[in-house]
Amino acid sequence: MKKTAVVTGASSGIGEATARRLAAEGYDVVAAARRRERLDKLAAEVPSITPVTLDVTSQESVDALAASLSRCDVLVNNAGGAVGLEPVSGALVEDWQRMYDINVLGSLRMTQALLPSLIASGDGVLVMLTSTAGLVSYEGGGGYCAAKHAQTAMVETLRLELVGEPVRIIEIAPGMVQSEGFAVNRFRGDAEAAAKVYAGVPGPLTADDVADAIAWTVTRPAHVNVDRLVLRPRAQAAQHKVHRVTS
Template identity: 60%
Template sequence: MVNIAVVTGASSGIGAATARRLAGEGFHVVAAARRVDRLEALVKEIGTATAVECDVTDDTSVARLAAAVAGLDGTLTLLVNNAGGARGADEVANGSVDDWQWMYDVNVLGTLRVTKALLPALEASGRGTIVTVGSTAGFVVYETGGGYTAAKHAENALMGTLRLELAGKPVRVMEIDPGMVRTDEFALNRLGGDRARADAVYQGVREPLVADDIADCIAFMATRAHHVNIDRLVVRPIAQAAQHKVVREK
């Protein structure tokens, strides 16, 4: 029997790395994202995968994703809620409502939409797993990060509530909360495409985490015996002891 894994935000970064890793673990991966050209290249690369265009902020698009999964030959056993991101680095006093709205819609409501749409199939499988990619920003706040930390706190609350509500049902609810991860787009998108500012985020940090590190952890979580539930896995580079404690080499 083929196990199907859905990965949202699979067109780049952690999502793409996770799709590759899960395919290596024997899953048929449904790679979902808005950028179809990137998805098609990814699917061609890894083989055992299906590309589905999906905007997690749109109900109709998410419904199409669920329909595409239902039409595959296999059983949906894993959902990786990875789609998300940050916009802006303003203080609360001058925060952009548009940026905050986008972060809530993608990180919180997007996770809600996809989870709702796929939960019946995960439960019907008898061995469902949900892994949501949160952030250390989901339990520690910091200056100029109000919008993102608020959204990730809300996403954490969503997953914690879901775990309580699904107690006794055959669906595990897991969360992975990375610290500093260097990807091609996260900091760049957050800082409006300013490459110099984005590079400065990681300046002097020896071996920040990369997407493959998080994909490795997600695969570990998802492939434990089904009676094992890893509620929350916090992972940081060794150079980052806490949100405000980062060792930078000169």
């Protein structure tokens, strides 16, 4: 029987690319997200992808997805995002709540719901899509960095708590990724401001680059755990050190 992979936030960007890549690797993929019309289009293009409407901020929605599955071998907690770039002193509490509920509590809900199935599979893989923002903080990123640091802490704790169980716990921490919607959402729909983030950067990471890394970690032998994989474009040496080409 083919293995089943669940990918959250699969309607665009890294989630969509990961769903496509895992399907190409031979998995039956459950592509889960809120924007069902985009998932239906994806499933029409890739027969081994099943679309499921999911809101990771809703326990009812998460429970319904879990109840619909006959098995789960891989869970990719990808749903997330950033909102706002205000300093901590001027940040909106509702923005922080939103980022925490999606990135952290959404991952917690999904992990709790599907962990029994991952263990029962005999070779489960849990992938947490974090960020280099979960390793190093930066100005204007307080809320997003806090959420990603929390996800990193969750991964490290899970690995300790589940040692001896047949489940690999993997963290994927990308740096600068130019993917659909991420920066635009962060700038509250200002596409021009979002584009400036990547201006002059030769070769930022793409969603496919991250999906490739996820697929590689997931398809290692069962005894090999990639604890944390950090990937950045060559042009980004660190959070604050990015090479830009000026015309």
